Amino acid sequence: MNGDDALIRLQGVAKHYQMGEETICALNGIDLRIMRNDYIAFIGASGSGKSTMMNILGCLDTPTHGQYFLNGRDVAGMSEAELAHTRNLEIGFIFQSFNLLTRATALQNVMQPLIYRGMRPAERARRAREALARVGLEKRQDHLPNQLSGGQRQRVAIARALCSEPSILLADEPTGNLDSSTAADIMALFDTLHGEGQTVIVVTHEADIAAHCRRAVRLHDGRVQSDVQNPPRQGHGERAGV
Structure with missing residues (x-):
């Protein structure tokens, strides 16, 4: 255990990549604590380390040096199977490109992460419908992705992340493929989810998106x-007032 109540704790985290004879230092000595119900943006230009940060926070990669504690557990001590289980159980991923199955309905896309939990089909469908309702798409559950707007497709992706009831929503450039009005709608949805108690982490290069979050961590080199x-x-009150 890490000795505090942080949901995430990074202690001296560094990530190095070897490119031929050159060592690239993507992250260099990061100390950070993220609490439950934080609403935080990691912002930086290309090469700042924010994509590497997302991969480490999402248990898609591990630090070269330092420690990453998630829910009090050192991620470095997890096997590949435990990391996969942690990703499925603890982290809801939302991507810029939506990553939806093109031949599956909205409902089928949202149910997808639950298949790996051995959950019965009726329970998967119930939870997926509830998640779609939370993002305002209960009437679009039978639509294919190509029958939905970009904003609606991102809402399906958010519902898919929510249906697993994760500790963390981890969004990588979630508004990058959306126009400004639709992006504002998606950020308003994150506001609502945060107000309901969800921990939200956004990785972005856009200052206005980072300003929307309650906390902004700027990475550089x-x-x-x-x-x-x-x-x-x-219009975005504290949790009790939302």
């Missing part, structure tokens, strides 16, 4: 350049 609390946005 693999280090934390700044870690600031953003003022509450108008």
Whole structure:
């Protein structure tokens, strides 16, 4: 155990890649704590380390040095099977490109992560319908991705992440393929989910998206350049007032 109540704790985390004879330092000594119900953005330019940060937080990669504690457990001590189980159980992934199955309905796409839990089909469908309702798509459950707008497809992707009831929603450039109005709608949905108690982590290069979150961590050359609390946005109250 890590000795505190943080959902995530990074302690001296570094990630190095070998490119021929050159060593690339993608992350260099990151110390960070993320609490439950945090609403945090990692922002930075290309090469800042934010994609590597996302991969480590999502248990898709492991640090070269340092420790990553998730729910009090050192991720470095997990086997490949345990890492896969942790990804499925603890982390809901949301990607810029939606990553939906093109020949599956919205309902089938949302149910997909639950298949690996050995859950009965009726229970999978019930939870998927509930997740679609949370994102306002209960009337679109039988539509294929090509019958949905970009914003609706991202909402399906968010519902798919939510149906597993994860500890963390981890969104990688979630508005990158959307127009500004639709992007604002998706961020408003994240506001609502955060207000319901969900921990939300957004990886972005867009300052206005980072400003939407309650906390913004700017990465530069693999280090934390700044870690600031953003003022509450108008119309976005504390959890009890949402």
